[in-house]
Amino acid sequence: MFNVKRRRVLAGVATSLALVLGTQGLGTAAQAETNLKVVPHSGLKILDPIWTTAYITRNHGYMIYDTLFAMDMDGNVHPQMVDSVERSADGLTVTITLRDGMTWHDGAPVTATDTVASIKRWGGKDAMGQKMMSFVDDLSAADDKTMVFKLNAPTGLVELALAKPSSNVPFMMPARIAATPGDEQIAEYIGSGPFMFNNEEWEPGVKVVYDKFDAYVPRDEPTNGFAGAKVAKVDRVTWTPNRDIQQAINALNAGEIDIIESTPPDLLPLVEEGGEAYTQSPNLSGLQYTFRFNVLHPPFDNPKIRQALLYAFNQEDFLEATIGDPNYFQVCKAMFICGLPFETDAHMDGLLESNFAKAKELLAEAGYDGTPVVLMHSTNVPVLTNLAPVAKDLMEAIGLNVDMQSMDWSTLVARRSKKDAPADGGWNAFLTAWDAGDLFNPLAMAFLNASCDKALFGWPCDEQIEKLRDDFARATSFDEQKAIVEALQARWVEYPTHIHLGQWNTPSTLRNNVTGYLSAGVPVFWNVEKN
Amino acid sequence: MAYYLLKRLIATIPVMLVVAVFIFLLLRLTPGDPAAMIAGDFASEAQVAEIREKLGLNDPLLVQFGIWIGNIFQGDLGESFFFKKQVTDLIMARIEPTLSLSVVTIILTVSIAVPMGVVAAYRQGTWLDRTVMAFSVLGFSIPVFVIGFAFIYIFSLELKWLPVQGYQRLSEGVGGWLKHLILPSLALSVIFVAFIARMTRTSVLEVLGEDYIRTARAKGQTETKVLVRHALRNAAVPIVTVIGFAFAILIGGVVVTESVFNIPGLGLLTVDAVLNRDFPTIQAVVLLFSMIYVLINLIIDLSYTVLDPRIRY
Numbered sequence: 001m002f003n004v005k006r007r008r009v010l011a012g013v014a015t016s017l018a019l020v021l022g023t024q025g026l027g028t029a030a031q032a033e034t035n036l037k038v039v040p041h042s043g044l045k046i047l048d049p050i051w052t053t054a055y056i057t058r059n060h061g062y063m064i065y066d067t068l069f070a071m072d073m074d075g076n077v078h079p080q081m082v083d084s085v086e087r088s089a090d091g092l093t094v095t096i097t098l099r100d101g102m103t104w105h106d107g108a109p110v111t112a113t114d115t116v117a118s119i120k121r122w123g124g125k126d127a128m129g130q131k132m133m134s135f136v137d138d139l140s141a142a143d144d145k146t147m148v149f150k151l152n153a154p155t156g157l158v159e160l161a162l163a164k165p166s167s168n169v170p171f172m173m174p175a176r177i178a179a180t181p182g183d184e185q186i187a188e189y190i191g192s193g194p195f196m197f198n199n200e201e202w203e204p205g206v207k208v209v210y211d212k213f214d215a216y217v218p219r220d221e222p223t224n225g226f227a228g229a230k231v232a233k234v235d236r237v238t239w240t241p242n243r244d245i246q247q248a249i250n251a252l253n254a255g256e257i258d259i260i261e262s263t264p265p266d267l268l269p270l271v272e273e274g275g276e277a278y279t280q281s282p283n284l285s286g287l288q289y290t291f292r293f294n295v296l297h298p299p300f301d302n303p304k305i306r307q308a309l310l311y312a313f314n315q316e317d318f319l320e321a322t323i324g325d326p327n328y329f330q331v332c333k334a335m336f337i338c339g340l341p342f343e344t345d346a347h348m349d350g351l352l353e354s355n356f357a358k359a360k361e362l363l364a365e366a367g368y369d370g371t372p373v374v375l376m377h378s379t380n381v382p383v384l385t386n387l388a389p390v391a392k393d394l395m396e397a398i399g400l401n402v403d404m405q406s407m408d409w410s411t412l413v414a415r416r417s418k419k420d421a422p423a424d425g426g427w428n429a430f431l432t433a434w435d436a437g438d439l440f441n442p443l444a445m446a447f448l449n450a451s452c453d454k455a456l457f458g459w460p461c462d463e464q465i466e467k468l469r470d471d472f473a474r475a476t477s478f479d480e481q482k483a484i485v486e487a488l489q490a491r492w493v494e495y496p497t498h499i500h501l502g503q504w505n506t507p508s509t510l511r512n513n514v515t516g517y518l519s520a521g522v523p524v525f526w527n528v529e530k531n
Numbered sequence: 532m533a534y535y536l537l538k539r540l541i542a543t544i545p546v547m548l549v550v551a552v553f554i555f556l557l558l559r560l561t562p563g564d565p566a567a568m569i570a571g572d573f574a575s576e577a578q579v580a581e582i583r584e585k586l587g588l589n590d591p592l593l594v595q596f597g598i599w600i601g602n603i604f605q606g607d608l609g610e611s612f613f614f615k616k617q618v619t620d621l622i623m624a625r626i627e628p629t630l631s632l633s634v635v636t637i638i639l640t641v642s643i644a645v646p647m648g649v650v651a652a653y654r655q656g657t658w659l660d661r662t663v664m665a666f667s668v669l670g671f672s673i674p675v676f677v678i679g680f681a682f683i684y685i686f687s688l689e690l691k692w693l694p695v696q697g698y699q700r701l702s703e704g705v706g707g708w709l710k711h712l713i714l715p716s717l718a719l720s721v722i723f724v725a726f727i728a729r730m731t732r733t734s735v736l737e738v739l740g741e742d743y744i745r746t747a748r749a750k751g752q753t754e755t756k757v758l759v760r761h762a763l764r765n766a767a768v769p770i771v772t773v774i775g776f777a778f779a780i781l782i783g784g785v786v787v788t789e790s791v792f793n794i795p796g797l798g799l800l801t802v803d804a805v806l807n808r809d810f811p812t813i814q815a816v817v818l819l820f821s822m823i824y825v826l827i828n829l830i831i832d833l834s835y836t837v838l839d840p841r842i843r844y
Contacts, residue, residue: 043803053572256695
């Protein structure tokens with residue numbers, strides 16, 4: 001009797017399990033919509049792309065917001081939400097007309113009042129936006145479709161700044177949302193982009209869902225970078241981060257996900273072995289490694305000692321130690337990114353070639369007295385971890401006394417804002433990486449800002465650099481701008497604010513049934529099809 | 532009994548207060564600035580200072596502590612610096628995966644480990660006993676992430692029976708929920724099975740030598756009844772203690788498993804919060820873990836009275 005009961009119970013449990021596990025397949029089959037499953041580079045925590053400069057929030061911005069102007073893959077600016085731009089003969093009035101048919105995700109039409117409010121909020125926060133707004137005496141909506149910029153001096157900055165591709169991107173929002181003070185986060189997430197944010201399904205740091213915005217009217221021009229037609233070709237995009245990329249590749253090979261935004265080159269053999277996927281970079285220009293000086297304290301308060309590092313360093317050593325595979329890095333002496341319009345290697349001859357003799361000569365001329373260099377070493381961001389040890393080796397090779405201090409990125413971020421002497425908890429140098437979109441011109445490149453106390457941590461202070469950056473903002477033609485860029489590079493050799501250490505990228509991995517992924521500069525998911 | 536319970540519950544208050552003060556001070560003394568992390572790489576000093584002010588991080592420590600502890604007494608654990616959501620909501624969203632993983636793991640562990648231990652004790656010195664002991668040593672020795680990757684390779688990549696990673700909420704279907712939990716629970720249970728099987732074997736072995744076991748056999752009881760009703764029940768106190776601790780460890784310490792299988796539970800929430808210096812979230816999660824430990828200890832102590840009638844409080 002006991003045995004019979006036990007058998008019945010076991011049979012019941014087995015049947016239930018089979019039924020329960022079986023229903024999973026039915027559930028999946030019932031989903032007819034195309035859901036593009038993406039593993040982004042990190043979890044989305046903050047939703048306001050004007051409030052933070054975090055790249056994941058910028059990428060979220062590209063999903064749901066649109067921009068007035070946009071850059072193509074070659075760095076040229078095109079209208080995006082804009083129909084036409086008119087400039088008065090004296091260059092002091094810029095009239096921008098919005099294109100027809102644009103609506104917000106809540107159904108309301110996009111008006112010039114909205115875009116004016118959005119520009120003002122962005123212009124109050126972003127460094128390039130602030131520079132642009134310094135030329136603006138008045139910005140107003142003439143009617144529902146027309147914005148008028150009244151300038152105090154001619155500048156080529158309006159379109160260039162409004163097409164800024166990286167943080168903070170001038171995303172357009174409804175006026176009531178853009179009215180949120182810049183020091184507060186927005187509480188509504190309504191844009192006019194090709195996808196809508198699904199607030200119901202958002203699990204902070206875990207899952208973000210974007211639904212196709214059916215009312216989006218794409219431009220007629222072909223897609224090119226951030227410019228041209230933005231056509232959503234899937235019903236929804238789901239972002240679920242995975243901190244273990246090896247596991248993400250396993251999941252991709254098993255068909256559980258479709259795209260991994262960023263794949264370290266050392267794991268790419270797993271992708272090749274799986275045979276289920278291919279790689280493509282979302283950003284052909286990639287990122288640039290950067291060594292940042294703190295000019296407030298010895299020894300780097302002396303420009304000659306900073307110059308010595310221009311001769312001591314070489315880009316290959318840093319790129320080999322971090323990226324390894326030459327297919328994914330590029331030695332590039334141009335500060336303003338190889339492959340973008342302001343690329344130039346003028347005045348860079350002999351630099352970044354590990355000429356130790358010349359570097360030692362400069363140190364001797366500078367009267368270096370053995371003052372230790374406190375080099376901050378970040379240990380928990382894999383693409384940065386190996387940089388500081390390489391820098392330490394190269395600096396010691398020319399006789400600098402280096403005190404490399406290891407810490408997690410959060411500690412480094414807090415410490416780099418301290419102006420104290422290195423012995424009192426301050427610092428002399430650290431290494432980081434910037435997206436090419438943040439470095440494409442002298443105003444976007446934050447480390448080139450040499451406005452002393454107002455400059456970014458490291459606080460370089462040089463009137464000539466600032467004068468040239470201002471000249472760049474006032475220039476109205478590309479040729480004029482390019483000449484200023486070359487002059488800036490020459491001045492930078494005399495007064496180094498930082499050192500660029502080469503370009504690299506980590507490609508996205510896509511399942512074979514995913515097509516149309518763009519190399520726009522940032523991972524974007526319009527134009528992507530899942531077959 | 533009621534008096535004992537009340538006394539133990541009251542005793543938790545100073546424990547929690549000590550934990551609260553400790554974690555609060557520890558976080559403030561740890562280097563790192565949540566405002567700088569929130570602002571991002573491009574933010575100016577003014578922007579970072581603005582955020583710091585908004586978050587109340589410029590207030591004196593005593594004021595910050597007073598506000599936090601005052602809010603806790605009103606049931607408000609605060610708002611996450613990063614997510615702009617109530618920490619309570621964040622924890623509620625993340626507790627389901629962790630609890631699911633812990634419960635399934637404990638069920639698997641108990642149903643495998645206890646019979647294994649009993650059989651090993653009953654067949655002491657035989658090949659069966661030695662096999663169980665060998666498994667125990669192996670289970671202790673292999674890190675959980677190695678077991679996890681091995682299971683993934685076999686069951687997900689080769690056999691394609693189970694998903695590689697991720698979690699499906701119970702509300703979206705029991706099937707998907709269970710499918711996503713089988714591998715991580717199996718991987719996690721290996722070490723606990725090893726530990727609890729060994730503990731069960733030792734406890735049952737001790738009891739099997741007692742006079743009342745001989746009496747039970749003399750009365751003609753079947754071996755199954757002798758083992759289950761007489762031996763196991765009397766050996767249960769240390770076994771239940773270990774199971775209780777295992778459950779507490781599971782709830783607070785499954786970070787590696789959650790990472791390997793990409794399960795968005797409390798472990799990953801804690802790691803994210805620590806890396807970003809999200810003080811309100813870290814403080815709340817640590818308090819929660821402490822409370823769980825205290826409560827599980829209490830439940831274990833109370834369970835002794837059921838398992839052993841000689842124990843009275």
